[in-house]
Amino acid sequence: MKAEKKKKIVKSIKIDVDKCNGCRACELICSAFHAAPKYSSNNPARSRIRVIHEPLKDIYVPVHAGENARAECMGRNKYTIDGKQYEECAFCRASCPSRGDFKEPDSGLPLKCDMCEGEKEPLCVKWCLVDALTYEEREEEVEEQEEPEELELGLESLADKYGLDKLKDTLARMSKKS
Numbered sequence: 001m002k003a004e005k006k007k008k009i010v011k012s013i014k015i016d017v018d019k020c021n022g023c024r025a026c027e028l029i030c031s032a033f034h035a036a037p038k039y040s041s042n043n044p045a046r047s048r049i050r051v052i053h054e055p056l057k058d059i060y061v062p063v064h065a066g067e068n069a070r071a072e073c074m075g076r077n078k079y080t081i082d083g084k085q086y087e088e089c090a091f092c093r094a095s096c097p098s099r100g101d102f103k104e105p106d107s108g109l110p111l112k113c114d115m116c117e118g119e120k121e122p123l124c125v126k127w128c129l130v131d132a133l134t135y136e137e138r139e140e141e142v143e144e145q146e147e148p149e150e151l152e153l154g155l156e157s158l159a160d161k162y163g164l165d166k167l168k169d170t171l172a173r174m175s176k177k178s
């Protein structure tokens with residue numbers, strides 16, 4: 001079946017690595033916005049943007065959480081920047097089984113940037129005082145695809161971790177209690 005084309009507003013955040021000073025205000029505001037209740041706490045481990053510093057030593061690279069990868073990728077490319085070599089994983093946006101980034105620290109569930117749903121402008125962009133992050137919107141014709149809901153992603157991840165049968169038993173037990 002041929003997917004239908006549809007006009008869609010594509011939201012993106014442009015990153016200027018040269019301007020980033022590593023202040024991590026973006027991590028703080030993102031984690032506070034997504035805390036429950038909203039703004040009740042901040043913990044960069046819960047942020048959907050992480051500022052990578054270690055592998056680069058002298059520059060800061062903000063990376064937004066992207067799609068959840070259920071399995072590790074097969075390849076490990078290496079990048080040479082300014083004469084230094086870096087592992088591809090340092091810049092990867094995926095929450096994947098081989099590293100702890102972009103996972104909710106308590107539950108291990110994958111985190112994904114949602115562009116601060118409901119806000120006029122993404123908060124990491126608003127809080128970046130040196131304009132290292134710039135918000136852009138453009139209209140594009142895209143093939144209509146069903147995006148998995150956050151809940152679906154979470155359940156898939158729990159099923160991967162504990163097995164589908166155990167998940168089903170637990171849900172059945174919980175529904176009896178409520």
Ligand code: SF4
Binds near residue numbers: 021022
């Ligand atoms: S708020 Fe801006 S300057 Fe600070 S770490 Fe984030 S991207 Fe870099």
Ligand code: SF4
Binds near residue numbers: 047048064116122125
């Ligand atoms: S756009 Fe919002 S959800 Fe995405 S990283 Fe920035 S603050 Fe977090």
